[in-house]
Amino acid sequence: MDLLQKTTESNMKSQLLVFLSLFCFWTVISEQMPKSMNLEEGLPEDVLRMIAQADIRSIDDLEDLLGVEAKDSPVFRSTYKIGNSKAAGCKTRIVSVEVPRYKVDPTSVGFFLWPSCVEIKRCSGCCNTKTYKCIPSVANYRPFQIAKLTYRYGRKELTIHTVSIREHLSCNCTELARHHPRFPPKYYRQSTDN
Structure with a gap:
């Protein structure tokens, strides 16, 4: 039993050493790479x-x-x-959006919706640089009448529901938040004073 336990512990230590070696290798390589691959x-x-x-x-x-x-x-x-x-500049465009089924009935899945998709304005397009993104500056919820068909106890049942879907009214190019590493760079560097 001791031999099996020692072998298992040895395997675990070997796996941990391989993992730590790979981690150290990656941090050294990532330090030498440019901070961002952004052209x-x-x-x-x-x-x-x-x-x-x-x-x-x-x-x-x-x-x-x-x-x-x-x-x-x-x-x-x-x-x-x-x-x-x-x-394709940043502006609102009419797109087809699927009606979220949970907004009609969150407790069931056995029903048919009509229409299953609606046309609505959404922001899209590019902002000339990768550091900016086209996002809505003004939005509101637009109501749609949706028919729900269910079949219960051998009978068809048709009900009308009002579903609100978010519509974008205007858009802006907005700067994205910069990515900050989880740990400061000095955490990854090894001391040369050894």
């Missing part, structure tokens, strides 16, 4: 903010905003008109 990180914050909040509808608009001319191949400029690329 936009080399740009100054004020430039990113200016680009994110601007209404850029074409490459020409971007050139005007930055005060620079885009470098491209001469063949491209002569063949294609620069500035005809359109961005």
Whole structure:
């Protein structure tokens, strides 16, 4: 019995050492990697903010905003008109949203809803940089009449319910919260004074 117990303890210690080695390896490698794999990180914050909040509808608009001319191949400029690329800007768009069944009846699953989807305005689009996100600035709940069909004791039963679904009225590009590590960087560094 002692031999089996010693073998099990030895295996557990080996597994723990492998785990700790992998953890140390990952922390050393992650320290050497750039803090963020974001390709936009080399740009100054004020430039990113200016680009994110601007209404850029074409490459020409971007050139005007930055005060620079885009470098491209001469063949491209002569063949294609620069500035005809359109961005899907941050705004409300009509989308199809599934009616949440729990809002009609949270206690049952055996029923049919009509309509099962409704059209409603939701924020979508891009904000020119990855540090900003298109989110609703004003929203309210819009009521919809939904028919619920159930079949009980051999009888069909049709009831009408009012369901409120959140609708976005206007949108803004808003800066995302920055990710902060759980532990300070000094926690991961090993002392060189050994």
